[in-house]
Amino acid sequence: METRTCAHSKTVQTRLVLPPDTNHLDSIFGGKILAYIDEIAALTAMKHSSSAVVTASIDSVDFLSSAKVGDSLTSEAFVTYTGRSSMEVYVKVTAHNLLKNEQTLTTESFMTMVAVDENGKPKPVPSVLPETDEEKRLFETAPARKENRKKRSMIR
Numbered sequence: 001m002e003t004r005t006c007a008h009s010k011t012v013q014t015r016l017v018l019p020p021d022t023n024h025l026d027s028i029f030g031g032k033i034l035a036y037i038d039e040i041a042a043l044t045a046m047k048h049s050s051s052a053v054v055t056a057s058i059d060s061v062d063f064l065s066s067a068k069v070g071d072s073l074t075s076e077a078f079v080t081y082t083g084r085s086s087m088e089v090y091v092k093v094t095a096h097n098l099l100k101n102e103q104t105l106t107t108e109s110f111m112t113m114v115a116v117d118e119n120g121k122p123k124p125v126p127s128v129l130p131e132t133d134e135e136k137r138l139f140e141t142a143p144a145r146k147e148n149r150k151k152r153s154m155i156r
């Protein structure tokens with residue numbers, strides 16, 4: 001099966017934070033960000049695999065700072081590592097205060113998406129070729145995250 005670069009799957013989405021998305025502190029709800037992350041991870045994994053995908057797990061989501069009403073929120077994602085049918089997707093979300101021209105990293109997440117056939121059964125995916133320093137670092141550290149995932153499933 002062919003190899004695809006991280007750039008091949010890279011996906012960027014920008015949204016405006018609106019009042020219905022926020023709490024009484026004018027900060028966006030964490031659940032809203034989770035929905036955005038899940039959507040972009042699915043798009044990213046579909047691009048990489050040219051296949052339907054499902055979310056197998058959300059490894060970690062770190063909310064590093066808040067995004068406020070009126071900020072633009074940009075999610076960026078790419079496939080960092082692959083197994084036979086699984087793809088690790090890294091997502092980062094940045095809030096941009098357009099009036100002050102200040103950007104803040106608000107959220108980082110690692111998700112596992114699995115390519116599935118028409119019966120919902122896992123199917124093989126292309127391997128991934130990291131090119132930039134960030135892509136190489138995330139590729140090299142992916143086996144350790146995979147190991148943590150395995151350990152977590154063993155202590156259920």
Ligand SMILES: CC(=O)SCCNC(=O)CCNC(=O)[C@H](O)C(C)(C)COP(=O)(O)OP(=O)(O)OC[C@H]1O[C@@H](n2cnc3c(N)ncnc32)[C@H](O)[C@@H]1OP(=O)(O)O
Binds near residue numbers: 086114122
């Ligand atoms: C409940 C919901 O609606 S959640 C929202 C949407 N998500 C879904 O509907 C997914 C529901 N889950 C499923 O369909 C299945 O559990 C699947 C497709 C994810 C896995 O199917 P299984 O029959 O367990 O397949 P299998 O054990 O062969 O695993 C397939 C791959 O998924 C990986 N995988 C399975 N479960 C997990 C998990 N919890 N976390 C990370 N990776 C996982 C495996 O390591 C394997 O990777 P590899 O092919 O790269 O080696």
